[in-house]
Amino acid sequence: MADxxxxxxxxxxxxxxxxxxxxxxxxxxxxxxxxxxxxxxxDWAVVPLADWVGGGLNWFAREATIGGVKVADITxxxxxxxxxxxxxxxxxxxxxxxxxxxxxxxxxxPPLSWLGVILATSLLALRLSGRGLALLTLxxxxxxxxFGLWLSAMTTLASVVLCVITALALGLAMGIWAYRSPxxxxxxxxxxxxxxxxxxxxxxxxxxxxxxxxxSAALFATVVYALPPMVHATVLALRSVPAETLELARxxxxxxxxxxxxxxxxxxxxxxxxxxxxxxxxTLNMVIxxxxxxxxxxxxxxxxxxxxxxxxxxxEAGMGIVALAVVLDRLTQVAAHxxxxxxxxxxxxxxxxxxVLLLLVPTAASLAVPAFATWPDGWTxxxxxxxxxxxxxxxxxxxxxxxxxxxxxxxxxxxxxxxxLLAAPWxxxxxxxxxxxxxxxxxxxxxxxxxxxxxxxVTGYWEAAMSSVYLTxxxxxxxxxxxxxxxxxxxxxxxxxxxxxxxxxxxQTLPTLVYLLPAVMLFRNGDFSxxxxxxxxxxxxxxxxxxxxxxxxxxERIEAGIMSGCTPWQTFRFVRLPxxxxxxxxxxxxxVMMALSMLVIAALVGTRELGQEVYTSLARGETGPGIVxxxxxxxxxxxxxxxxxxxxxxxxxxxxxxxx
Amino acid sequence: MKRVIASAMLxxxxxxxxxxxxxxxxxxxxxxxxxxxxxxxxxxTEILNIILxxxxxxxEKVVADDSAxxxxxxxxxxxxxxxxxxxxxxxxxxxxxATGKVLDMGELGPHAKEDWWYPxxxxxxxxGLPDWKALKDCAAAFAAPETAPKGxxxxxxxxxGGHDEERVKALDLPFEVVHAGTDAAMFAELQSAYExxxxxxxxxxxxxxxxxVYAGSFIKFPPYEAACYxxxxxxxxxxxxxxxxxxEGWIKKMxxxxxxxxxxxxxxxxxxFTMDGKEVGELVYEVDVKARPVEEVAMExxxxxxxxxxSWAACAQK
Numbered sequence: 018m019a020d021x022x023x024x025x026x027x028x029x030x031x032x033x034x035x036x037x038x039x040x041x042x043x044x045x046x047x048x049x050x051x052x053x054x055x056x057x058x059x060d061w062a063v064v065p066l067a068d069w070v071g072g073g074l075n076w077f078a079r080e081a082t083i084g085g086v087k088v089a090d091i092t093x094x095x096x097x098x099x100x101x102x103x104x105x106x107x108x109x110x111x112x113x114x115x116x117x118x119x120x121x122x123x124x125x126x127p128p129l130s131w132l133g134v135i136l137a138t139s140l141l142a143l144r145l146s147g148r149g150l151a152l153l154t155l156x157x158x159x160x161x162x163x164f165g166l167w168l169s170a171m172t173t174l175a176s177v178v179l180c181v182i183t184a185l186a187l188g189l190a191m192g193i194w195a196y197r198s199p200x201x202x203x204x205x206x207x208x209x210x211x212x213x214x215x216x217x218x219x220x221x222x223x224x225x226x227x228x229x230x231x232x233s234a235a236l237f238a239t240v241v242y243a244l245p246p247m248v249h250a251t252v253l254a255l256r257s258v259p260a261e262t263l264e265l266a267r268x269x270x271x272x273x274x275x276x277x278x279x280x281x282x283x284x285x286x287x288x289x290x291x292x293x294x295x296x297x298x299x300t301l302n303m304v305i306x307x308x309x310x311x312x313x314x315x316x317x318x319x320x321x322x323x324x325x326x327x328x329x330x331x332x333e334a335g336m337g338i339v340a341l342a343v344v345l346d347r348l349t350q351v352a353a354h355x356x357x358x359x360x361x362x363x364x365x366x367x368x369x370x371x372x373v374l375l376l377l378v379p380t381a382a383s384l385a386v387p388a389f390a391t392w393p394d395g396w397t398x399x400x401x402x403x404x405x406x407x408x409x410x411x412x413x414x415x416x417x418x419x420x421x422x423x424x425x426x427x428x429x430x431x432x433x434x435x436x437x438l439l440a441a442p443w444x445x446x447x448x449x450x451x452x453x454x455x456x457x458x459x460x461x462x463x464x465x466x467x468x469x470x471x472x473x474x475v476t477g478y479w480e481a482a483m484s485s486v487y488l489t490x491x492x493x494x495x496x497x498x499x500x501x502x503x504x505x506x507x508x509x510x511x512x513x514x515x516x517x518x519x520x521x522x523x524x525q526t527l528p529t530l531v532y533l534l535p536a537v538m539l540f541r542n543g544d545f546s547x548x549x550x551x552x553x554x555x556x557x558x559x560x561x562x563x564x565x566x567x568x569x570x571x572x573e574r575i576e577a578g579i580m581s582g583c584t585p586w587q588t589f590r591f592v593r594l595p596x597x598x599x600x601x602x603x604x605x606x607x608x609v610m611m612a613l614s615m616l617v618i619a620a621l622v623g624t625r626e627l628g629q630e631v632y633t634s635l636a637r638g639e640t641g642p643g644i645v646x647x648x649x650x651x652x653x654x655x656x657x658x659x660x661x662x663x664x665x666x667x668x669x670x671x672x673x674x675x676x677x
Numbered sequence: 678m679k680r681v682i683a684s685a686m687l688x689x690x691x692x693x694x695x696x697x698x699x700x701x702x703x704x705x706x707x708x709x710x711x712x713x714x715x716x717x718x719x720x721x722t723e724i725l726n727i728i729l730x731x732x733x734x735x736x737e738k739v740v741a742d743d744s745a746x747x748x749x750x751x752x753x754x755x756x757x758x759x760x761x762x763x764x765x766x767x768x769x770x771x772x773x774x775a776t777g778k779v780l781d782m783g784e785l786g787p788h789a790k791e792d793w794w795y796p797x798x799x800x801x802x803x804x805g806l807p808d809w810k811a812l813k814d815c816a817a818a819f820a821a822p823e824t825a826p827k828g829x830x831x832x833x834x835x836x837x838g839g840h841d842e843e844r845v846k847a848l849d850l851p852f853e854v855v856h857a858g859t860d861a862a863m864f865a866e867l868q869s870a871y872e873x874x875x876x877x878x879x880x881x882x883x884x885x886x887x888x889x890v891y892a893g894s895f896i897k898f899p900p901y902e903a904a905c906y907x908x909x910x911x912x913x914x915x916x917x918x919x920x921x922x923x924x925e926g927w928i929k930k931m932x933x934x935x936x937x938x939x940x941x942x943x944x945x946x947x948x949x950f951t952m953d954g955k956e957v958g959e960l961v962y963e964v965d966v967k968a969r970p971v972e973e974v975a976m977e978x979x980x981x982x983x984x985x986x987x988s989w990a991a992c993a994q995k
Contacts, residue, residue: 079752222745225745225749226748229754230709230739230740230741230749230754230755231737231739308740309714309740310740320714323861324714324715324716324860324861324965325716325886325964325965325966325968326861326864326865326868327968330968409872412869412872412873413872413873416869416873416875420822424822424823427822427823428822428823432823530861533862534861534862534865535865537858537862537865537866537869538865538866538868538869539869541821541866541869542831542855542856542857542858542862542863542866543855619858620858621858621859621862622857622858622859622862623834623855623856623857623858623862624858625856629835629858632835632836632858633834633835633836635745635836636743636745636834636835636836637745637836
């Protein structure tokens, strides 16, 4: 515990600290005198990057050719090819064979019966994992059927399955490439970081230009969104393969391909599974946005319900997405786990026969009994009136106090903070951020964060960006203030881990719009509703990392603390907190990323910031501004990432140095 | 692909016994009907889908954004849209037709109107409504804590345009314009206020279900003329444009120009396709308020009005 006792000695500390305290103060004082172009960039100095990007992309999508073939023709061919498997899956799962339409519509063959699909999947779950997962699968299936969501769920499943497979395959391939070639890794890392932080709405229009409207555009957008975590996870997983194992492979004379397939990938499977989990979650996250550009399914049900202000029906369809997500996630996790622990032969040939029978018998029966094909509308359950009634009841009885909270927060905290950020001269803000970069990570960090900030300045999105920063900072602060302590508290109660995981998964896959609109009813359009939306989404990583941080504190240290007579609070303050600090800072980093990725969704309740710029240019069909504003969001994310990562590295070094 | 397999199956299994296919469509290329996110368009497009597919056309419905549709129509990614509202799309539509790549297919029938709207119970709190001048004296009645002493006017999503900021300035109204994020968020606020009989002033458009469910009226601004938006000297305020209400007007059908050569008969049907404004309002009510599926409501209409739409399809009846 030398670190508590050590006091920085006089002169050296002062020298170190002047960068930390004096300079920022000096800059702050100077801001009062900064006027003119250094405070607000004049219009003539703004680089019309948006126009160039828009023009360039339009040319690329309409005129550009590769070897005499139009780029657009190539992408269209790809789109048609991608649509085929989606169509087959849809025929199989949702629509059945249909010919003709309108008055001449004829069914040739029914889709697989819901009963068959649910039973066969449950059998799979039973064999791979056990009764628990089989029961969960049954329940999820029953929910989809009884609430009349089955057809939409299968339409969604058809495209989700293809998205997951594509993102998985591409992610693995790119990850392996990056693992083998350091040059490729640097490039890929930069590209993935941008892909992860540019909001989906900003590349939706170019996607539509290249791939046309429809499921394949949705597929492309979803894969771009879900790919980065798979690539990161693959690189990490392959790196974690012990050197001795690789040595063994080399000694036994494995070829490169053999090493990869027989040694590296199997050993890395548990870590690859984390990437797979992220891919599944993020794909289902995109269901709503995908349905905006022609994917249909549950996402479309949510949008339709919300348009008629049927919050209950929207909630039910949203929970349908959660049900799909949970089952898909648990099944893929358990499959990956079995693979890595060598549990094989669980699925016997006899099971295949049973599964085929389970699928075919109810499907054949559905020719005679239509209820096996589609659950009759009259038999569906709904809880929608209850939810609608609840929202309406709260609105009529508790609006007063809620309005008081909203007004106080808005007038007392949010608006003043926003005005402060908007009034700050850009030059001073850039300098301060650069200084923070220098203090945390050195000259390189300072230089790169300053460049990123300057990009925002010269493209003319400074004020919108400051509004984004204000919303993000407040939401992150709130999410951390609630999430971290809660996560830390939960980590001490192992029995709560499972249910909390389930709640967090729900928060991350339940479409935000589902609870955003009731929030609008109670808190009106504007920044306060946006704050609630962002916090409820960004709180999940705060809780997760709070739990993870505490779980990884070495037990010897805690024991040492208790032995030396620390009270529980002292153990926490001086042992647990310092040693989990790097993980906690990474948690803050993830929370910031999540909050930034929610800005675009928050635009749907009427914010005025970068997210709104992106959303509006999508609605207006302007490619350029959408992409440039999206890149500005990415810049903010990268600045936050650079600062926090260097902070985490420092904390880790510090921690290591003390305890060596 | 699905269609190919399906028709192959059909040919194999049914052989000669295929249903009466008196009319052979000019092309089996898919006709792509655009659907956007509001209900009237979903319903009338589904009706057109039923009609065209009854005559054997290969029809696809494609979701597209209201304002983002034009590149799609110019390149042939979208073939037909039944609703283009003059109120918001006038300029973009005219410009797109001028390229020669897009056809104006005539009016659909219903009359589009949109403007500032208030619930009936606000007349007590602000006597003198619906005349716009009354707004000058009752800003306080429409105020929210963060806009006080100014009134709060909830405008549509930024992407709708609408020139409300300019209108407020030109008519010197003591109001702050707040933009809703989406259409749904806007009506969520209306419902919330209406349940509590609380003050609200917002942008509403017709045909829509809201005016049939909530009692209220449009503010009567000086009526729109083209000159009002372009000529500052026009109207009340001699130095500013936009000193009038929002334009009302047609809802037009549009189509990809080259499609005329591919499916002349389908284009003829689309030109003749019209709906009555009141009829559309009722269909929208069935879907939005009674929560019935669009397909069911459209099929019901098609069954009831078979003679009517068969008469539009004269070219397919030979």
